[in-house]
Amino acid sequence: MEENDSEFLRTLHEEKIRTQNERADLVTRKLAFITVLFGLSSVNLGIKIADIYWLLYFVPLVAISYDLYIMSADSRIKRIGVFLGRHPVSKAGRAEREWEKFCTCFRDGLAPSANMFFSLIVTVAAAVFIHSQRTWPNGYPKVFFASWLIVSMAAIVGLWIRHETLIKSIGSYKPQKGENLQDWI
Numbered sequence: 001m002e003e004n005d006s007e008f009l010r011t012l013h014e015e016k017i018r019t020q021n022e023r024a025d026l027v028t029r030k031l032a033f034i035t036v037l038f039g040l041s042s043v044n045l046g047i048k049i050a051d052i053y054w055l056l057y058f059v060p061l062v063a064i065s066y067d068l069y070i071m072s073a074d075s076r077i078k079r080i081g082v083f084l085g086r087h088p089v090s091k092a093g094r095a096e097r098e099w100e101k102f103c104t105c106f107r108d109g110l111a112p113s114a115n116m117f118f119s120l121i122v123t124v125a126a127a128v129f130i131h132s133q134r135t136w137p138n139g140y141p142k143v144f145f146a147s148w149l150i151v152s153m154a155a156i157v158g159l160w161i162r163h164e165t166l167i168k169s170i171g172s173y174k175p176q177k178g179e180n181l182q183d184w185i
Contacts, residue, residue, distance in 0.1 A: 009084070016080040023073035027115065030066035034059070034122050053133040059126040060152035063119040064159065070115060071163040078170045104171040112167075116160040123152050 037059065085100020127149050 012080050012084060016077055016084070019073050019076050019080070023070055023077065026066060026070045026073060030063065030070070030115075031118075033062060033066070034118075037062075038122075038125065053130055056126040056130050057148060060119070060123040060148075060156065063122055064152075064155055067115060067119055067156065067159055071112070071159065071166075074112065075163070075166055075170065078167055082170055082173050107167065107171065112160065112163060116156060119156045120153060123149070123156065 037056075081100050082104065085097050085103075127145075130145065
């Protein structure tokens, strides 16, 4: 292995740890943002919540934005882990290779699913609050509201499905022909 390879692999290990911390920070920020947003209704700021309820239409967009960043960090972590654990040039120890193989076989689907469910829950909560603040006349407001809710929920579920597919494809990474295949078994 070349000296540049050793430096690169050390940098990959550091990047994996940094990205794990970034992902945890993003999840914390998402939870805090949503909590603060819904908590504003209990604080007397001199503004009637009924006058600014329309801001809740942005809740799914914010949740989806956080989800995109969280999913991006998660996929980067998985790519680095699979590469370090499986690629022959990585010179990872046997324990690390076994750990990465174990992690790939027994993926934790709970955290990504919990993230998706949380986004769905806050979207439904925003919808319930928006709906409770209005007297719905017939026509476009009802159609807009229903469209917003359906599109928001479909986007959240669609992103989750896309992320799960990406993670499975990362987990099925195999070396190219000509590489030392015995390291993959």
